[in-house]
Amino acid sequence: MAQMAENEKAFFRDVEQTAREADTTRALDNAQRIGAISTSLGGSILTEPPAQYQIRFPVTTVTMRQNTIFTGRDPDIATIHQILDPSQRSPSLSPLCVVVHGLGGQGKSQLALEYSYRHRQSYDGIFWLSSETENALEVSFAEIARKVRRAENGGREGRTTSPEGELASDIEYARDWLEGTNRRWLLLFDNLEDADLVDKFFPVNLAGHGSIIVTTQKAHMSQLTNDFKKIPLSPLTSDSGSNLLFKVLERAPKGNLEEITTHEISTWVGGLPLALVTLGGYMKVSESSPTELFESLKRSSNSWVSSGEGSIRNYDKTLATVFDIALGELSENARHLVDILAYLNPDHVSEELLTFPHSLPTLNFLNDKDEFLDMRRDLGLRQLVRRETLPAGSHLAIHRSLQMNILHGLKNDKDPEKRQRIFQEVFSIIEAVLPEPSQLAQNKKDTWPKYRLYVPQVISLRQNSQWPDPPLVLNFQFARMLANTGTYLWHTGRYKDCDATMTMAETIMRAQDARFQSTPEWEELLSDIYLVIDILADCIGVSKRKQSLDHRQELMRLRQKELDAISVDNRTTDDLLRWAKAKADLACAYMQRGRYSEAKEIMDELLVWFGKWTSEVELPYEYSKYYSYSAYILMAEGKVDESIESARKGLILETTHAGGEDETVLSNQYCLSSLLFNAGKVDEALALHMDTLQKRIELCGEDSQLTLESYEAVGIILHLQGRDTEAEHHFKKCLANRSRANWTFEGIARAQFWHSKVLEKIGNPEAAEKELKAARAVKQQYLELYQEFLVDDADNEAAVFDQMLPMWSMATTGPLARGGANRNVVN
Structure with missing residues (x-):
């Protein structure tokens, strides 16, 4: 251990000295020449190098200072050291070699540099070799000789060759030393792109311990030594x-x-x-x-x-420099393919999507199997595209920063139409595989699986049509694709993606020609967009509450106009239900504002109409919505048992409609669980909430807002039951995933408020204070922004957080908290 500590100190001394050597070498050479002259004259001037120029092992040619902002990568550094650690292996004839490969800018060089600092005590010599060109490699390899000579000769170079032969002689000396020494050394070949360059530099037949790290963009680097490991460098979390x-x-x-x-x-x-x-x-x-x-x-x-x-x-x-080099020598078709990929989801583009029969002639090259294979190989070798094969099929991925570089390049391309043309091609590719969803915005088993596959591509196309400025010109057909996608996103609880998608769809609609805006086709699609935007507003909370009612009233006007344009004899059940759905959603907007009596009038009216049009058996989805909405009205009126009965009936009908459990069924189950909690049936509520949580994890994933809401609900009930260790687990899970899920600020703030109470109970007051401070900051901001909806309650702080959220987010206070649930709230 003492030796390792001494090595570490020596390493830092040597880095400092190496960084100064460009200036000090001249001083040393002058001193030695003066010493030689003095000796010949019988004097004794400077017969020994000055103390500050004397070098001892360990040595290094690393001149870069340690990167003080280096972040992450601990597992990668540990893996490298596990492979190379000289203290854990016997001497071998061949050096151990680790190849770290990845896209330009991924941090390969910084990883190698950080490793050299963290594990400096494990080596007697660490040598950095710039490997982009043969000349750079020769010069940096020769530095090993100069450094070693001075370490072994007390600071003197000890050269015996003329300056003209120095480079070749130093390379030979360095290689001989690496092969013959029993010291532990590490070579760092940085940014090696041509494996043939290193043949004359790689030591063989070693007497001691040799280790090598290579950084490269080449994923398919040929084996350089007998002991050879590859480490693909992943993006930072x-x-x-x-x-x-x-x-x-x-x-x-x-x-x-x-x-x-x-x-x-x-x-x-x-x-x-x-x-x-x-x-x-x-x-x-x-x-x-x-x-x-x-x-x-x-x-x-x-x-x-x-x-x-x-x-x-x-x-x-610059980022542009990193990628332009890699893109420079692609074939015309390979470049066309990577331009298309830049508009799609960078993490996953199925080959099936790309090779699906295309209607546009400019996409015919994608249907040529041999050409597609050549393009894929070309892009893979340059690490511009990564291919992965899964049971569901193969897909391609590109780095997000490469994607952005391409989009930036398309904006500035000498062909001003190219950017719009590529967008239209990608739109055509996606449109060909997406089915038409339900006109009633219902979950249809035969369409949602396709949307689940291809919605990430629509979201990427939406985002990339707007970046960089100026945004592209978008048409009615794209607005329809976004509206259909938004419907799916709402059903699956991806509320922020849904909000952005539907908002953009509305913006595109508003930008259409004025004459087109007066057509029934335009009004029908706009009303469909409003329908989902407003349902979404009910799921987000107070920040969308005003918009929700305004839009619902406009939607009701559009649907009434749509219905009035159809003669009574020609109206279909779907025509009537589109009108009724708008009416029911207006009632929901009233409930979100606490106007339950107005909502009740509408729902009672709708029940009469439903009875005239159809039955529960024929239309379980609409009746399910009626019973679910009515359950909240009944709970607000204090009719607890009737509320629970109505919620149960809604869940049964939705399960019948869906033919099993899906996202909508689980939403109904969540609502029933919350109303059971409000009714004071806490044990039953907890069991059903836990069942909902598990099914949402399986169906929607850990990073769905729906899943996070279930984690929070379970956490709240466990806390109120005094089971704070279990509650802490659930709050940590939901808050850890909040960024990936794009959870709303309202939802995060309430979760942090309740989490602070749990942390206080389990004896972590500092963390509790931090969470409470964050929650209160959002609360204060929202109290200022949404005064018409929020009322601060000094005696019960939980009330404001409940007011911020939608009515079905398991209220612990207020008009829905009947049956004793609100008595359990702790402040």
Whole structure:
């Protein structure tokens, strides 16, 4: 251990000295020449090198200082050391070699540098070799000889060759030393793109311990030594990416919003360290907040051509430079394919989608199997595209930062129509595989599986049509695709994606020609868009409450106009139900505002109409909605048993309609669970909530807002029962996934409020105070923004958080908290 500590100190001394050597070598050479002259004259001037120029092992040619903002990658560093650690293996004839490969800007060099610092005590010599060109490699390899000679000769170079032969002689000396020494050494070949370059540098027939790290963009690097391991470098997690941004900014996050936004930025650029450092430097120089940067980033690509130089050490390339090199030599068709991929989901594009029979002649090249195979191979070898094979089929992926670079390039292409043309091609590819959904915005078993497959592509196309500025010109057909997609997103609890998708659909509709806006086709689609926007508003909370009622009233006007245009004799059941659905949703908007009596009038009227049109057996979905809405009205009126009976009937009918359990059935089950809690049937409510949670995890995934709401509901009930250790588990799960789920600020704030109470109970007051502070910050902001809907209650703080959320988010206070549930709320 003492030797390892001494090695560590020596390493730092040597780094400092190596960084100064460009200036000091001349001084040393002059001193030695003067010493030689003095000796010949019989003098004794400078017969020994000065103490500051004397070198001892361990030595290094690493000149870069340790990266103080290096973040994450601990598992990768541990894996490398597990393979290379010289203290855990015997000497071998061949050095151990680890190849770290990944896209440009992924942080390969920084990983190698960090490893050299963290494990400096394990080696007697660490040598950094710039490997982009043969000349750079020769010069840096020769430095090994100079460093070793001085270490072994007390600081003297001990050269015996002429300056003309120095380079070749030093390379030979360095290789001989590496092969013959019993010291432990590490070679770092940085940015090696041509494996043939290293043949004359790789030591063989070793006497001691040799280790090698190679960083490269080549995933298919040929085997360089007998002991050869490859490590693909993955993107940073959103947590690590967020931490990296704040390290660049040299400060901590200022509240929840900044933390969430930096997670979103990290995800936006695919966790690429070079991208994050560049954007962090851009933020720092422009004095922008993360929110301002993210909004700018979603609109513009200016930061894409900015360099990190001047703000952060070791990052001196622009993002455009990194990728333009890789894209430069692609075939015309391969470049066309990667342009198409740039508009799609970067993580997963099924080959089946790309090779589906296409109607546009410009896409015929995708249906040529041999050509597609050549393109895929070409892009894979350059690490521009990654291919993965799953049981469901093969798919392609590209890095998010590469995607953005391509989109930036399309904006500035010399052909001004190219960007719009590629968009239309991608729209055509997706449109060909998406079925038409239900006109009644219902979950249809025969259409949702297709949407589940291809909605990520629609979301990407939506986002990438707007970035960078100026946004593309979008048509009515794309608005329809977005409206259909938004319906699916609402059913699956992806509320923020749904909100953005439907808002954009409405914007496109409003931008259509004025004459077209007076047509029934335009009004019908706009009313469909309003329908989902308003249902969504009911799921988000107070921030959408005013919009919800305004839109519902406009939707009712449009649906009434639509119905009036059809003669009574020609009206179909679907025509009548579209009108009735708008009426029922208006009642829901009243309930969200606590206007239960007005909602009751509408629902009673609808029940009469339903009885005239059809039966529960023929139309279980609409009757299910009636019973579910009525259950909340009954609970608000204090009719507890009738409320529970109505909710149970709604759940049975929706299960009948769906033919089994789906997202809509689970929403009904969640509502029944919450009403059981309000009725004081807490044990039954907990059991049903836990069942709903498990099924939502399986059906919707851990990062669905629906799943997080179930985690929170279970956590609240467990806390109120005094089972705080179990409650802590559920709150940690839901809050850990809040960024990925795009959970609303209202939902996060209430979860943090209840989590703070759990933390206090289990003896963690500091964490409790932090959570409560974050929750109160949102509460205070919302009290100021939405005064007409929120009333602060000094005696029961939980009431404000309940008011912020939709009525069906398991209220613990207020008119729905009947049967004693509100007595359990602790302040």
